[in-house]
Amino acid sequence: MIGRGGCGGFCPSVILKLTLYRTFAITFSHSSYSSPSTTIMVITRSQALKHLRSEKSDGSTRAEVVTPRIVDVHIPTRISSDRPPVRFWYKNHRLVYRRVEKKSDSPWFRTAEEVSLSCLGRSSRVLKDLLEECRRNYLAELQGKTLVFEVKHGKWEQSTKRCRREMSTVLFDAETKAALLNDITSFLDQETREWYTKRGILYKRGYLLYGPPGTGKSSLSLSIAGHFDLDIYILNLASVGDGILASLFSRLPQHCIILLEDVDVATQNRSTDKEAAHSNSSASLTDKQAEGVTLSGLLNALDGVGSQEGRLLIMTTNYIERLDDALIRPGRIDQKIEFRLADMGIINQLFRIVFKDGKDGKKIERLGHEFAGLVPELEFSPAEVLSLLLEHRTSPESAIAGVEAWVAKVREEKRNKLKREGSWVHSE
Template sequence: MASSSPFQPLPQGQVSVLELFFPGLSRISPVIQRYTGINLDAVVPLVCLCGFLVFLYKRGYQDISNWVQKSFSSTVHVSCNSEVHEMVLAWVSNQPFAKDSRSFLVNIDLKKGYGPGANGSVKKPLQYAPWNGELRFWYKNYPLVYRRMEKKGDLFRDREEVSISCLGWSSRILKDLLEECRQRYLDDLQGQTLIFEVRSGRWEQSKARCIRQISTVLHEDKEKEALLSDISSFLDPDTREWYTKRGIPYRRGYLLYGPPGTGKSSLSLSIAGHFDLDIYILNLASVDDRTLNMLFAQLPQHCVILLEDVDVASQSRSQDKETEHPNPMSSLSEKQGKEVTLSGLLNALDGVGSQEGRVLIMTTNYIERLDDALIRPGRVDWKIQFRLADKDIICQLFRIVFKGSDGNDNEAVERHAKNFASRVPESEFSPAEVLSLLLENRQSPGSAVARVEAWIAKVRKERGNKLKREGSWVHTA
């Protein structure tokens, strides 16, 4: 009697093709065929064959693509820690083909800030850039490939790999593209000063500010003109050759000293803008000797390097002299590992590995704390003192705030300026303090004059309270 079971065994000695790929599946193949009409013995091997061919195609395509790229193409690699990376990224992000990317890295575009009259509509604008993939595009009738890939590994190395490739052994088209990126980058920065600061132990571009005219920095005009003339002479290409022929290190250093709020940092930023130089700002309290030397070695030849509060290094030396340590060598090693020492600063300024061609500006609020070795000729060529506001500076500040404003008559502003200056004691308040009062009353010059006595009393009271706190047990504990 014939069996009615749907699971029909295969004849002895015959092996199904399906059994070779999926053992056991051949037993239920007749059931699937009865209800669906699909013969798995014919379909499954065909699907497996197609999958195998697709695998070979992809693997072969990758191998062939890599072989062509290595043998018949040119590639330029860009470090993500380089300013060239910013140039390329800015160019790519503005191209139509970048919109075809399906993987983006989004950031807040801090350079755009607020648009005039936007009423906050562009607050914290977003910046999209292709990320972790490749884009193909045409440039001057050449097919190029832009790659920006995430790089996993050492946290202290580049986080990504950026490259641009083109077919052919000549790199001319890649150099043309990089030159266009550079030129467009500089055009976008026209009238701005790039500011670099230290982040994670290396220089990074932090912001771009509109060039501040040197005329807006309140200081003696003759001294400003002499300073600009000296820097201009130093930056002249013939000057470098003159220094080199005589074996003199091609460096120039300036010390700006005076009370806080008197314009030292403003003048430094204005100098950078005047000579179209980038400015690198470094606070010595935030680095140690090793980091300081590394940062100085990374400086470009032509730039302004601003060292703020250089008295930190001299103060550290004084504290070392006054403190007795049971183990001097251990204490010195620990000190050098945490903050800048005077010897480390001097070595960075004019050591063997220090960069030439840079304009060095150091600032301090306490020149009396500086070591003589730091400010000797050769390290500091000019010393410029900044003083508290006198009547002339106070009048200039008043004119800057109120002249040219809507509804303000210039003659009336001039009278108010003289009246205002006569009520503010000379050499007691910094220009920043006076400017703060004027900005609070920027809508009305008369209001600024009327409130000046109350403001003086308030500031004096705050200073008195601060002195009491400094002399209390809270300060001395």
């Protein structure tokens, strides 16, 4: 913006504006430097902030594609951290930082915050340099980590940063795993995106991972996120309603993984679609949210205009037979991948992973084959077998000695569970 100043002429000023959601708020923390100071941290997760504007005197704007990450600038502690206009020096330029909250009337949308950085001059170069330095610092912090987002109070919130797990450590059929990674690599290629765009085809890819609990569906999804350096957004459909689901999908960045766990919940709620016409239209928002996601609501979120292109969709279910054909038809789901209970090869690999630090590699290999021969194939999940091994992680011989008793115990627990479930069904 160019305005008339006290210098008797025009004092050019470049203003760079960002819009942040509350999740990506600016916070203040004290630094450990010798002179007391405060560090401004502009934390912007993933690719949520890419398009910045340089405002000019004629009101026109020019889009600047930047990915701001962390602003690390030292300013005097006397400046209040409660939404101040903050003035500080960076590369011999005096910059001004302002933060204004923009409230939304909709209960489904987050409160946005508009942040502006401005400086005197005709060029925005110094501002770009500042944001680029932030980006580099933040990427260094994320090296080797995967950002995980989950839903809290109807909004995406970062829940944790996980160390990336090498795909080689994921115990899954090697041929199927290689084919899956090749498919994702091809999809994420820039040439593939251009190919989709030229033909007017929506640039999306969907995968269904199905199989018994504890077979590694969620673990593989997290490993894929780390392998391709993508953030992962995890959503359990039982925790939201149709309205919030649509809002959550509209807030996804273009390049990410969206993991929908236990999608059979939407099929179970299909009757809600039919009952909705007879429900009280004046029901509270909380009551409507409690109804859960319906099949039509899920399909609308997947196909709606608010659904971002470029994202990878992964659905998981323990019961593929419960899924509606409309949910997993081609165009929504491109590949279906089955996860099975542990076979002898998986059991052997689990044993060697747990005890791989043993001094005698040949001995561990021999004991692994012995252990795998004692555990019945395709009866227990990898997670169940791993729990046994972790219980005896200090002694491979102890793990082998405890197999027989463990098998009998788990079988008995499963029989009792079936009896309880059967009694509930009978009582109904």
